Amino acid sequence: MNPRSCVNIHKEWDIVGARQLGREMAKEIGFGTVDQARIATAVSELARNIYLYAKNGQVCFEYIYTNSQKGILMTAVDTGPGIKDISRVMQDGYTTSGGLGAGLPGVKRLMDEFDIESAAGEGTKIKAIKWIR
Amino acid sequence: MRIPILKLHNYLLISIQTEIDDQTAIKFQEDLLAKIHKTGATGVVIDLTSVDIIDSFIAKVLGDVVSMSDLMGARVVLTGIQPAVAMTLIDLGIHLQNVPTALDLEQGLVKLHQELGG
Numbered sequence: 001m002n003p004r005s006c007v008n009i010h011k012e013w014d015i016v017g018a019r020q021l022g023r024e025m026a027k028e029i030g031f032g033t034v035d036q037a038r039i040a041t042a043v044s045e046l047a048r049n050i051y052l053y054a055k056n057g058q059v060c061f062e063y064i065y066t067n068s069q070k071g072i073l074m075t076a077v078d079t080g081p082g083i084k085d086i087s088r089v090m091q092d093g094y095t096t097s098g099g100l101g102a103g104l105p106g107v108k109r110l111m112d113e114f115d116i117e118s119a120a121g122e123g124t125k126i127k128a129i130k131w132i133r
Numbered sequence: 134m135r136i137p138i139l140k141l142h143n144y145l146l147i148s149i150q151t152e153i154d155d156q157t158a159i160k161f162q163e164d165l166l167a168k169i170h171k172t173g174a175t176g177v178v179i180d181l182t183s184v185d186i187i188d189s190f191i192a193k194v195l196g197d198v199v200s201m202s203d204l205m206g207a208r209v210v211l212t213g214i215q216p217a218v219a220m221t222l223i224d225l226g227i228h229l230q231n232v233p234t235a236l237d238l239e240q241g242l243v244k245l246h247q248e249l250g251g
């Protein structure tokens with residue numbers, strides 16, 4: 001059984017809803033407090049990006065299992081304007097919203113695996129995994 | 134949702150007990166500056182003991198409110214940042230340098246007392 005739970009992001013409060021779900025699911029599968037905070041924070045950053053730049057999108061969570069590990073996979077998908085220059089948004093301190101520019105590079109550091117696909121005009125899809133240690 | 138701000142002599146005390154969304158954070162920033170202006174408070178303690186997540190937006194709002202209060206002449210100390218929150222902030226690359234902090238509310242008040250000369 002590998003249920004997938006999603007939160008639609010279209011208003012600001014959905015950012016809170018997404019991080020609460022992420023934290024609950026992380027706790028459920030056995031992550032410690034620090035990793036729960038890391039996961040919830042990563043969700044918050046991804047959900048806020050959707051809300052700020054794409055207006056509409058979805059953040060989904062599912063458990064993943066390999067022979068030796070288990071973890072959580074989060075997927076953040078939107079059909080917004082997309083990102084023209086991915087290497088630029090992955091730089092620390094780069095921001096177009098007046099924020100700290102910590103978002104995406106921060107998420108990459110908080111999680112164990114990070115993958116981003118984006119095409120201008122089509123949207124963005126980010127996948128990030130955290131494994132239980 | 135509004136975060137309550139308590140006045141104690143020359144100080145303002147805030148204990149953030151709720152899950153903070155962006156609007157609540159922005160509203161709090163405005164409320165705190167208005168309260169400093171109204172009361173003439175010289176010191177502020179913002180206790181974060183019950184906060185279990187600070188993302189880049191909330192961190193920016195908190196860092197900004199410290200600088201803004203400083204401009205108005207009030208010293209702000211953040212207290213009670215949880216270990217998990219501290220680790221997450223550093224992972225995010227947020228160091229909150231120049232933001233005075235203390236272990237807990239009590240230490241925060243001691244710090245203000247020292248800096249403001251009683």
